Amino acid sequence: MDLYEYQGKELFSRYGIPVSEGRLATTPEEAGSAAEALGGPVVVKAQVLTGGRGKAGGIKLAETPADAEERAREILGLDIRGHVVAKVWVERASEIANEYYLSLTFDRSAKRPLFMFTTQGGVDVEEVAASSPDALVRLHVHPLEGFQPWHGRRLVHDGGVTDPAERKQITAISGRLYAAFVGCEAMLCEINPLIVTTDGEVRALDSKFTVDDNALFRQPEIAAMRDAGAADPLEALAREKGVTYVKLDGDVGVLGNGAGLTMSTVDVVSFVGGRAANFCDLGGGGDAQGVVDALEVITSDSQVRAITFNIFGGITRCDEVARGILQALGQMGSELPVVVRLDGTNAEEGRRLLQAGPENVFVEATMLDGARKAVELAAAA
């Protein structure tokens, strides 16, 4: 789960990482009063779960409260890479002397948390890694050792920070960032830029914070930060119904059982010249209610012209799945063409049941044929 900048900063602040004082606003007027309360020049920042805000005009400086209100009016409602801005963060403007970069990521390959630090902040870190790899310090932390002050000393020393006061602050911030990373069960905590003000104070000017979905059951405060309005409406509906669903941009609805098989089905649809409208995983089973919920989500997408079901019956028998599909279609009354491919335990019985079903149900013997037929039907619709 990705957090907004202001949510990440709230967590930073709880762990003792300095951030600029700010207020959240959802209307231009609120932004104006936030600027009033903060006093002096402020920065109005779009809160969206995507990068590239600055270039898209989502971050603006305002000298006065009236100015802040105007800037918020421009930013609210802006479409940034498909994300419409509904909230802005108004924070006290900073006098910046230097911009650094500090992050902790979940390094799957090394199976350890990875610190990255560079004094070339404010830019894309992948660019720094590519153009001047020596400027980027990479340091793993052993999960059972945890953060030790030497990690912080290594980061600032190898990163080439010479000022003793800066070194001290960054060492402390790196320890606190590690505590936030572990305490919040994050997959990513990124501060870009980590600024040094003209007064020599080190602060997080931005935050990128991603928390492990599997840990949300024991991170209730973070789970409560989820903004249902930010998700794609179809994905929000799926979440509500407990359906594993990812919206894609084609016209062939895809349902499979199991993540791998479903991903493979989406690939095969594309391989035969079509485009999947979604990824939808029924899970290992395939009971009628699960099928009804999934179909409801898939058919809510007006782009869908045909649906391909790809079911491999293991412990769940194909005849049970076929009954579930027929019951679901009966309940739904959908007339969209549905192509079903069943394989595995009791597949023949399942196919026989479906062949005797409604006219918009087509039975195919293989995954490839099922995808081909659905693509053909979608094109003809």
Next chain:
Amino acid sequence: MAILVDTDTRLVVQGLTGSEGRFHGLRNKAYGTNVVAGVTPGKGGQDVEGIPVFDSVAAAVREAGANTALVFVPAPFAADAIYEAVDSGVGTVVCITEGVPAHEMLRIHAYIAGRDVVLVGPNCPGVLSPGKANVGIIPAEIFREGSVGLVSRSGTLTYQIGHELTQLGLGNSTIVGVGGDPIVGTSFVDILALFEADPQTEQVVLVGEIGGDEEEKAGAFIEDEMTKSVVAYIAGFTAPPGKTMGHAGAIVSGSAGTAQAKKEALEARGIRVGTTPTETAGLVAELIRA
């Protein structure tokens, strides 16, 4: 032979008295797996259709001689169950549970490194050696005994490919689901090493998916260390970046972990990659006939 589980397996099921644990534990037993014990704290002394239940894994090891543990406990308690199994001295732990927090797995992975234990999973279908033992939730009926080792990050996709192999008249030595989480106990490379050393296994099918770099590491291992032929399949060519595709670990992060990159990395090392599950099974058949 076969790997990880066989006729010497003496299985303890952690969570045997729960609905999933009971259903699959009894299925594993019906298949012929030597299920010697169950563990549910507080229910020691009871039994599940004749399988004795103990309060701790240590008691199951001491009193029933368990050497392999199968974890079916819910995600909030799974890490505890894995540590308990490891600390009780079993040699193999298979964790089916989905939803174990990634930070728990970071610590568990570091904890078991260097210990004499193999952890398969979590979020995996388990391990099946056809004709010998089934530990987990793999539907054994669709597989036959044979010479093809199968290792995968996915469940039903593995069944699909196994089923296609069966229809081509081929069988499997062992099927291992390593799990769909970002960090799992046993990686592709660990399993490939076991297959390379296993006399029953003659060819291997590797089923990967988007996310991480375990397929790339496997490619290097296959080229440098293996004499047996390996065929691969990768799922998720059309997955958009930044979206978790069902498995917690199936995510393209920025430009890292794409199916295309994995395919290219494997092919660059001379490993054939099927475009569909059917074609992949066909490639194995070609290898065997060749």
